[in-house]
Amino acid sequence: MENNAHKIDYNEKAISIKGLYKSFGELHVLKGIDLEVHKGENVVVLGKSGTGKSVLIKILVGLLKPDAGVVQVLGKEVDKLNQKELDALRLHIGFAFQSSALYDSMDVRQNLEFPLLMNFKNLSKAEVKDSVEEVLDAVGLIDKLNQMPSDLSGGQRKRIGIARTLILKPKIMLYDEPTSGLDPITSFEINELINEVQEKYNTSSIIITHDLTCAKETCDRVAMLLDGTFVKTGTFEEVFEDQDERIQSFYNYNFIK
Numbered sequence: 001m002e003n004n005a006h007k008i009d010y011n012e013k014a015i016s017i018k019g020l021y022k023s024f025g026e027l028h029v030l031k032g033i034d035l036e037v038h039k040g041e042n043v044v045v046l047g048k049s050g051t052g053k054s055v056l057i058k059i060l061v062g063l064l065k066p067d068a069g070v071v072q073v074l075g076k077e078v079d080k081l082n083q084k085e086l087d088a089l090r091l092h093i094g095f096a097f098q099s100s101a102l103y104d105s106m107d108v109r110q111n112l113e114f115p116l117l118m119n120f121k122n123l124s125k126a127e128v129k130d131s132v133e134e135v136l137d138a139v140g141l142i143d144k145l146n147q148m149p150s151d152l153s154g155g156q157r158k159r160i161g162i163a164r165t166l167i168l169k170p171k172i173m174l175y176d177e178p179t180s181g182l183d184p185i186t187s188f189e190i191n192e193l194i195n196e197v198q199e200k201y202n203t204s205s206i207i208i209t210h211d212l213t214c215a216k217e218t219c220d221r222v223a224m225l226l227d228g229t230f231v232k233t234g235t236f237e238e239v240f241e242d243q244d245e246r247i248q249s250f251y252n253y254n255f256i257k
């Protein structure tokens with residue numbers, strides 16, 4: 001589904017992947033991947049468990065090196081960067097973990113302040129307070145400022161996790177299974193939030209999921225990863241209109257769940 005609310009700039013690539021290969025010994029995980037994510041675009045990567053979605057993300061953030069291919073993020077060729085350059089690039093990438101990854105011993109305010117204080121030493125107390133309140137407001141949880149993560153629902157923890165990445169004003173958002181473990185209503189709210197983040201912060205995003213509703217609601221384009229390659233890339237409808245047996249079987253299996 002084309003999401004017209006997003007201001008996509010097709011002249012600017014946030015992520016560009018060409019001919020990417022990655023194997024672990026005899027296990028050939030990525031076998032010639034090409035993908036572009038434009039500025040302001042949400043691209044959903046769909047694929048079965050174990051097809052290399054996490055490997056792809058790790059290559060994007062420089063945690064794994066490709067065997068072959070060119071991977072550019074915000075114009076930088078990731079595997080050519082030194083550690084300092086990589087750290088600088090990662091500051092522009094927000095990673096929303098499947099688990100939310102909040103610090104349980106810190107309240108919501110401290111969880112949100114933490115990345116700011118770690119990365120920017122000269123911020124005034126007022127600047128920190130304003131940033132915390134802005135992102136909490138963006139995820140609709142301003143009233144949870146002083147709560148502990150253990151007192152929040154799973155959906156609220158996901159929202160705070162997203163707020164914590166937003167506080168560094170990332171240009172790119174990577175969402176790893178954002179709706180996994182959530183009930184349908186909470187999943188709906190997270191899908192809406194992903195779109196709101198896109199609209200408010202004009203981020204470019206990769207959303208990894210096998211939740212077809214999440215894909216349909218958040219995608220500008222879908223890239224279907226099967227057997228180590230993107231077998232089809234296009235709008236949600238374009239991908240699932242394809243009669244490729246593997247795509248139809250993925251749809252039928254995941255639709256029933």
Ligand SMILES: Nc1ncnc2c1ncn2[C@@H]1O[C@H](COP(=O)(O)OP(=O)(O)OP(=O)(O)O)[C@@H](O)[C@H]1O
Nearest residue numbers: 024025027029047048049050051052053054055056
């Ligand atoms: N560092 C590694 N060393 C060896 N094998 C690895 C390594 N990282 C990933 N793999 C293998 O690569 C394959 C793809 O793993 P990956 O974690 O990317 O799958 P995925 O698509 O993210 O799956 P899921 O949806 O279950 O998280 C798996 O078979 C995995 O065991």
